[in-house]
Amino acid sequence: MTGTLTIVGVGPGRSELMTPSASAAIAAATDLIGYGPYLDRVTLHPGQIRHASDNRVELERARHALTLASEGRNVAVVSGGDPGVFAMAAAVFEAIETGRPEWRDLDIQVEPGVTAMLAAAADVGAPLGGDFCAISLSDNLKSWATIRRRLEAAAGADFVIALYNPLSKARPHQLGEAFTLLRQLKPASTVVVMVRAAGSGDVSRIITTLGEVDPAKADMRTLVLIGSTATRLIARDGKPPFVYTLRREVEDGR
Amino acid sequence: MTGTLTIVGVGPGRSELMTPSASAAIAAATDLIGYGPYLDRVTLHPGQIRHASDNRVELERARHALTLASEGRNVAVVSGGDPGVFAMAAAVFEAIETGRPEWRDLDIQVEPGVTAMLAAAADVGAPLGGDFCAISLSDNLKSWATIRRRLEAAAGADFVIALYNPLSKARPHQLGEAFTLLRQLKPASTVVVMVRAAGSGDVSRIITTLGEVDPAKADMRTLVLIGSTATRLIARDGKPPFVYTLRREVEDGR
Structure with a gap:
């Protein structure tokens, strides 16, 4: 499998508080997945696919992201603040642990951010x-x-x-x-x-x-x-x- | 007094993890003060003055920064990670509280960063x-x-x-x-x-x-x-x- 999955922290709000590393991860993605208001903060370029979801279906969203990555897509899971602090990263790893064995072989990265x-x-x-x-x-x-x-x-x-x-x-x-x-x-x-x-x-x-x-x-x-x-x-x-x-x-x- | 003092978090290390807001604050400063290894991470432009110091003189460094700001300089106190987490921001506010009354009227800002x-x-x-x-x-x-x-x-x-x-x-x-x-x-x-x-x-x-x-x-x-x-x-x-x-x-x- 050649897909990638990056869990990206877009910071607390203003785009000037998003790290260049997070911006680059978002720019490199083919698919962006996240809670709608967080996705609204990032500018998509033509060809990028936006998968917005409700805020309370984190595991389902994580599995969707992992499925896309396992199909060879370059997926960014877009999270507010820092993805590791009361946000999406733990849900993604829980989905990996409880999910398909091949998900463990994917290239998974976490991009930290300024938490609230x-x-x-x-x-x-x-x-x-x-x-x-x-x-x-x-x-x-x-x-x-x-x-x-x-x-x-x-x-x-x-x-x-x-x-x-x-x-x-x-x-x-x-x-x-x-x-x-x-x-x-x-x-x-x-x-x-x-x-x-x-x-x-x-x-x-x-x-x-x-x-x-x-x-x-x-x-x-x-x-x-x-x-x-x-x-x-x-x-x-x-x-x-x-x-x-x-x-x-x-x-x-x- | 028209000076400013911004306590800037440059993040944990790679420049791609420094926020654009922090970079802008550093670019706008006339004087940069901080522990040498943190100052080494930022690129100065001509005319900016670099005041490097040892890591264990935080209050003294804070007072120096406040003195410069009170003289009308635009000072950036450069801190690793997030300046508010075991870094320079608390020392600056301690210096303000215990220092000259007019320091309270300065334009003081804190630029958050990705802490370690x-x-x-x-x-x-x-x-x-x-x-x-x-x-x-x-x-x-x-x-x-x-x-x-x-x-x-x-x-x-x-x-x-x-x-x-x-x-x-x-x-x-x-x-x-x-x-x-x-x-x-x-x-x-x-x-x-x-x-x-x-x-x-x-x-x-x-x-x-x-x-x-x-x-x-x-x-x-x-x-x-x-x-x-x-x-x-x-x-x-x-x-x-x-x-x-x-x-x-x-x-x-x-």
Whole structure:
């Protein structure tokens, strides 16, 4: 088999945040597969075939991509952000492991990208400046008990926390439940940042505290950052504050 | 003041992994400041001034950059990977908070980039496919007790773990100590990946297990990934295995 499959991260939104390596992978593909809004971000040239799909059929989309590659096509699976972070890459490898043996012999590559938490952090300063963790609040594929356990561990060890997939129409209450849990474990003064459409042309952000944050202000395009004890605000005249996390600890006084 | 300061992530190594937005920020600068090897990755045009420095004087370098910007220069602070992840951005904001009041009025931007763990993950498959955390093993700025506490929390909640700064000449034993601790908390069969110079032209990787891993094979350019219970290998004929983390849980059997 001579087909190829590249899982390409197109970054968080603006085309200037897509790497040249990702652009080249897309330009070299005969077939582009992905969730429609991600495919809309790339310009096709004549002869390239576009296979748009719904956002919730990841394994099916992965198998479709692998089938095309096994037929000799050069396939790009187009993923938002970084394909390895709560995006398409894991689904493709799951499809390979559970699929036809010859799929393992295909030329499979992953093109990394700027994932949403990096764009969101850059938008407000440097809130990921210390140790941090990334948790998807979606319980489509894992239990809410596991999510709670991870939030508790992250709070207990004073990680900065990045929340992906904070809520959706089908899961409207999860971000609020996460905030309720974290309020029992972290100070009400903890810095919380909600960046919507990070890295896109219509970014917006809310900088608040764990005590004050309103989960109704988030939607499925929002990336939520919850600070550690070392996360601080720098006030500015007439502008929103900078948010950053000290590289050193503050537990012993500062 | 009309100066600007942009903290630019040049990505993990290959220039094709630097975003066009980062390239544009560098091209627009009058002055480039950074650790020499990162500055070596960018091409200067005539008239641009290069201020190279050692890797361990981050606050001093940040203050130099802010001073130049306050004098009206357009300064790019050049950082490897993503500037917000164990890199220069937090140092710049710390310098702003503790520095001259007028520095807060400067036009400060952060240009995100592909951080090392994303390039390392892409190199081997999709090991960051589930919830994960990123921990710097450097105890220059935090205590080893805090690092231990975070490793324990990450193991207990079954996060995938990305370790930055695993060791250095001044800290030769820390990665070995981290593995010793994690062996008490996680199965010996846990997948471990060590990727050296991820995202560069001379990348190399070791795919092994927590029981077998040799910390002496890592150096300061190595990114270490330690799997969760859902991290798996896909064997291939004549090629290294793919490594990925299932999006769903495996605790209840699979």
